[in-house]
Amino acid sequence: MSDGVNVNIQQFPWLLPAWQRLDQQMRAGQLGHAQLFVGQPGIGKRAMASLMADKVLCLSRRDGLACGECASCLLLKAGTHPDFLLLEPEEEGKQIKIDQIRQLTDFVNTTAQRSPAKAVVMGPVEQLNVNAANALLKSLEEPVTQVYLFLFSHRPSGVLPTIRSRCQQVSLAPPPFNEALAWLRQLVDHEHAAQALLLAQGGPLKAIKLLDDQVVVGFMQFCQVLSDIAAGQVRPVEAYAKLKTLSPLMLADWFYLLALDLLRRRQGGKLEHFASLAKLPLYDLPARHLQGFVDACQFAKTTISQPGNANAQLLFENLLIDWLRLLRQSQA
Numbered sequence: 001m002s003d004g005v006n007v008n009i010q011q012f013p014w015l016l017p018a019w020q021r022l023d024q025q026m027r028a029g030q031l032g033h034a035q036l037f038v039g040q041p042g043i044g045k046r047a048m049a050s051l052m053a054d055k056v057l058c059l060s061r062r063d064g065l066a067c068g069e070c071a072s073c074l075l076l077k078a079g080t081h082p083d084f085l086l087l088e089p090e091e092e093g094k095q096i097k098i099d100q101i102r103q104l105t106d107f108v109n110t111t112a113q114r115s116p117a118k119a120v121v122m123g124p125v126e127q128l129n130v131n132a133a134n135a136l137l138k139s140l141e142e143p144v145t146q147v148y149l150f151l152f153s154h155r156p157s158g159v160l161p162t163i164r165s166r167c168q169q170v171s172l173a174p175p176p177f178n179e180a181l182a183w184l185r186q187l188v189d190h191e192h193a194a195q196a197l198l199l200a201q202g203g204p205l206k207a208i209k210l211l212d213d214q215v216v217v218g219f220m221q222f223c224q225v226l227s228d229i230a231a232g233q234v235r236p237v238e239a240y241a242k243l244k245t246l247s248p249l250m251l252a253d254w255f256y257l258l259a260l261d262l263l264r265r266r267q268g269g270k271l272e273h274f275a276s277l278a279k280l281p282l283y284d285l286p287a288r289h290l291q292g293f294v295d296a297c298q299f300a301k302t303t304i305s306q307p308g309n310a311n312a313q314l315l316f317e318n319l320l321i322d323w324l325r326l327l328r329q330s331q332a
């Protein structure tokens with residue numbers, strides 16, 4: 001079912017400029033048949049795609065929005081609109097398969113039944129496997145009139161250039177940090193809203209998910225371990241025991257972001273500081289030692305993200321030892 005019917009574009013103020021541009025194109029009869037929404041995770045690309053789908057299917061649009069009441073909008077709400085197709089990986093993080101693209105091909109080649117057009121929402125497009133991507137390309141090369149594809153991608157560099165070039169690419173950006181934080185606080189009353197937003201790298205919807213999934217609690221644990229090591233209250237190898245329930249990929253990411261942030265601050269950057277928001281003491285660390293720590297964190301991140309059985313325990317124990325060594329060097 002389309003998610004769009006339960007939300008409103010006004011709920012995502014940072015998406016309005018792009019929405020209005022598309023609206024103008026649509027009114028002028030110039031909306032391309034395939035849009036590719038790109039941008040970092042958690043900023044509303046999928047919501048935008050769904051809202052556009054609702055709009056092209058709606059039988060009585062008002063002020064550029066789906067009415068929410070016509071037969072088409074009601075069918076979308078019920079999840080039974082015959083002219084709407086949503087294609088996503090069967091499980092989060094998995095591939096979109098060739099069978100799903102065959103479904104798309106069949107769908108676009110039949111006539112619309114209830115609406116003046118048909119609409120497909122699909123993504124993340126970088127998760128199409130090679131065969132599926134090639135099959136999609138055929139649909140893009142032979143556009144069918146009154147069929148609109150609303151695709152989205154977190155990582156357009158992972159999408160075949162031939163697919164990208166056949167779509168109208170719409171780049172979406174997160175709102176400025178403080179605006180995003182104000183928006184987030186209106187929706188969720190959480191003491192760690194700022195940390196969640198920072199971990200989400202500014203993606204407001206991702207921040208909500210991180211809060212829901214208790215990821216921020218894990219992050220605070222991570223920060224506690226780092227300051228306990230700094231205070232000499234726990235040894236690195238013992239400290240890892242407190243972190244081993246966390247996802248290794250996420251943990252590697254946090255180490256890397258922390259290291260980068262410390263390095264940037266050392267170089268005079270004025271960013272929203274990961275380290276200060278994590279309530280870590282503001283260490284004045286020597287730049288050349290910091291660079292070594294950044295490299296070690298990057299190595300761990302790369303190793304963990306590759307397929308195979310990386311020894312997470314060993315990698316993270318080493319990083320915690322590096323962390324302690326780094327702090328000692330700064331005091332030397």
Ligand SMILES: [Zn+2]
Nearest residue numbers: 058067070073
């Ligand atoms: Zn409607």
